[in-house]
Amino acid sequence: MMQLLLLIFEFFKIGLFAIGGGLATLPFLYDLTVTHPDWVNRSQLLDMVAVSESTPGALGVNMATYVGNVIAGPLGGVATTIGLVMPSVIIIVIVARFLEKFKDSPVVQNVFYGIRPASIGLIMAAAFVVIKEALMDIPLFRETGSFTDLFKIKSIIFGIILYIGMVKFKKHPVLYIAIAAVVGNIIVF
């Protein structure tokens, strides 16, 4: 019981200080391997990053569940996840109240006039990282210096076909993800 409370507390702290999404929890988890070496070690964490990226759900939540599970079984997994999301829920509910109250104030509207395009810029930057990973081969390009090696042609063609399919048929994203998983096994990218 004590251990579960301690888990909730440690992950509450991580949830409170990790600003900017799932990967931001990583340095804090590394820190755990130092402060609580009996809980989890660094190589376990690295394995887990790979698993987290291959399973659905937010990276931070997946990592918390995994660490909790390793330390104290299924209950531990639930405890760490509750700890991690608690600060978010509390803070967002407060922020939402505030926004609701001041939604029509010119100050808030002017602030969001600046934030909305910036937010899109951040999303584009994140998209750029994903695109680099999925459609380009920068290490190979550095090695050979040939532009035909910079782009993964097969992947780009498949990406274009997917894009056309999305724009034309407007189906649920899950369908395209499922198709991509199957195609990935037929054509090796």
Place this chain on the structure above:
Amino acid sequence: MKELLKLYWVFCKMGAVCFGGGYAMLPIIQAEIVDKRGWAETEEIMDYYAIGQCTPGVIAVNTSTFIGNKRAGIPGAIAATAGFVTPSIIIIMIISTLLQSFAHITYVERAFSGIRICVAVLIINATVKLWKSAVKDKIGLALCLAVFALSAFTDISPVVFIIGSGLAGYFICKWKGAKK
């Protein structure tokens, strides 16, 4: 109660298919929350994302909390968040007990080489849609491109961009107002 169960279920489904972290959730939110159910406007989702990036915690959880709170207050926020994390908890527990090296199975690796491409395209598609509602004039375009370039090629925290652009928005509007 029915509303809470519905929130829980909708977010549970979203949590089960959101591969690749917070940004990958965007196209799924757009399809499920904006297009299919009309629970929020595209602009609101953008605002939630922006706030989610400069408040602590996982972005996907922050966004779930926002939408749940909007639909049904604090119980709604909890229901949506609980729904979103449920699939993660179940899947991770199964994997961490049964398969230590799940990520290294050939089929999984290959499936993910395909899924990664799909997620990239889904995010591009979502960005194109958001673009229309977020970038409305030249100032917006300039802000957007500046943030994109700085964020893509430096390690500056998103918090800095959100706060900076909020201040910029405030002063630009004030200056415009003064000119009139």
